[in-house]
Amino acid sequence: MVRVRFAPSPTGFLHIGSLRTALYNSLFAKGHSGVCVLRIEDTDRTRFVPGAMEEQIESLRWAGIEFDEGPHVGGQYGPYIQSERFDIYAQYGMQLVENGTAYHAFDTAEELDNMRQRQQAAGIAPKYDRSSMRNQYTLGEHETQRLLGEQAEHVIRLKVPLHSDIRFHDAVRGEVIVNGREIDDQILLKSDGFPTYHLANVVDDHLMEISHVIRAEEWLPSTPKHILLYEAFGWELPVFAHVPLLLNADRSKMSKRHGDVMVKDFIARGYFPDALVNYVALCGWNAGTEQEVFSRHELETAFSLERVSKAGAIFDYKKLDWMNNEYLKATSLDELAGVLIPMLAEHKYEFTTAEFVKNVIRLLRDRVTFLSEIVEFGDYFFSDSLQPLDAETESQLITNTQLKQALQVFRDGFSETVLASHEAFTAHTQASAQASGLKMGAFLKPLRQIITHRNVGAELFDTMHLLGMNRCIARINAFLS
Numbered sequence: 001m002v003r004v005r006f007a008p009s010p011t012g013f014l015h016i017g018s019l020r021t022a023l024y025n026s027l028f029a030k031g032h033s034g035v036c037v038l039r040i041e042d043t044d045r046t047r048f049v050p051g052a053m054e055e056q057i058e059s060l061r062w063a064g065i066e067f068d069e070g071p072h073v074g075g076q077y078g079p080y081i082q083s084e085r086f087d088i089y090a091q092y093g094m095q096l097v098e099n100g101t102a103y104h105a106f107d108t109a110e111e112l113d114n115m116r117q118r119q120q121a122a123g124i125a126p127k128y129d130r131s132s133m134r135n136q137y138t139l140g141e142h143e144t145q146r147l148l149g150e151q152a153e154h155v156i157r158l159k160v161p162l163h164s165d166i167r168f169h170d171a172v173r174g175e176v177i178v179n180g181r182e183i184d185d186q187i188l189l190k191s192d193g194f195p196t197y198h199l200a201n202v203v204d205d206h207l208m209e210i211s212h213v214i215r216a217e218e219w220l221p222s223t224p225k226h227i228l229l230y231e232a233f234g235w236e237l238p239v240f241a242h243v244p245l246l247l248n249a250d251r252s253k254m255s256k257r258h259g260d261v262m263v264k265d266f267i268a269r270g271y272f273p274d275a276l277v278n279y280v281a282l283c284g285w286n287a288g289t290e291q292e293v294f295s296r297h298e299l300e301t302a303f304s305l306e307r308v309s310k311a312g313a314i315f316d317y318k319k320l321d322w323m324n325n326e327y328l329k330a331t332s333l334d335e336l337a338g339v340l341i342p343m344l345a346e347h348k349y350e351f352t353t354a355e356f357v358k359n360v361i362r363l364l365r366d367r368v369t370f371l372s373e374i375v376e377f378g379d380y381f382f383s384d385s386l387q388p389l390d391a392e393t394e395s396q397l398i399t400n401t402q403l404k405q406a407l408q409v410f411r412d413g414f415s416e417t418v419l420a421s422h423e424a425f426t427a428h429t430q431a432s433a434q435a436s437g438l439k440m441g442a443f444l445k446p447l448r449q450i451i452t453h454r455n456v457g458a459e460l461f462d463t464m465h466l467l468g469m470n471r472c473i474a475r476i477n478a479f480l481s
Helices: 016-031 052-062 086-098 109-121 141-149 197-207 217-233 263-269 273-281 296-302 317-330 333-346 354-367 373-377 391-398 401-412 422-435 440-452 460-467 469-480
Strands: 003-006 035-038 102-105 155-158 165-170 174-179 187-189 212-216 239-243
Touching (some): 003 212, 086 187, 273 317, 333 354, 333 373, 354 373, 391 440, 422 440, 460 469
Parallel strands (some): 003 035
Antiparallel strands (some): 155 187
């Protein structure tokens, strides 16, 4: 069975890149009738952020990403929080010492600093030097046991084979080869007994029977260490797949200074969950077709690791806005009205019926990115206390004598018959403009400004038809007076 996992660390709120990793795991599991596991990797207690785990779970739930196993749903492979599994890691760490693939190291922080300084001075990339430091191999077995008996502070390190290559196939990147000399003797168990990410990650993936490890490419340099651990334990390797990073337009790693990066920020902006998920899925993957808008089921059916790109994916906020508008246009008016009506109530706006609200949405949703924008963009539908015109526009309108004459003609001949059809409205507007010597366009723009106090909006006939004759006449009279 396909078993995948999403394993965030509770060191902050859910990043949009992490959402995509979770999504790819979920889509892959769904597409193969497999299991998707949520595991919380909180071994780094120094960076632990209270409430982060709960926020991550809630953001994933908002995005519609469901897990078959995890700390919030349970499962037979738990516990699913690493800080509740420390005894397991200690047991497996000692197993590696016993079979000779890991060792005790007693170096102090000062000794390690001196080692790094020597290497830097010699132009060598800093890496633990097993042959020159205080560890099980340089001290000998007798001295090692003496220090252990005295409970001397120490760590357990992985013994990396220095004269062989580590090879593996990545489902996204193909064949990867790393020489052992490029890999550090990674700490597996720290001096306080806490495991490092590397040991805990491998042990948990094996015990939870994870078949495919789908994660961000930033973990690619760690994979050779993980493979050595699998080999040291004699365990079968999972399939690895390292997906590309999300990038800013300048191809730098996504950062807050370029826009929102936390999922909670996108939620607050008012994006549809399915729109964000749809767009994020396409950041680094494509179905091989021209299709851009996918239902969740279509994503599950189409997704494959083979079509995930190696190159970093540019996160285009404008394209995301376009995607959100596509979902806004496709969502039922009943559903949208159910969301918008409480927003209008918060602003104490008046509206007659839910049907009226749906008609406003129908007129304006092509012109906004977020449903919430209709509250401000279409405020003239919900209140007759209009926002003041800017001083320049107001001056231009009130000093235009031809406009005053055209408005009077328009008002005096305005009727339900005029609002009955677009043709009748156009004819009446044309006649009113001509009566004062104005061209049609020179009358329509000021008329819109007087009726809505906005420069842009839906088709003016549709706007005035929805407002109704009495409200439109009242606004014209208010301007003329």
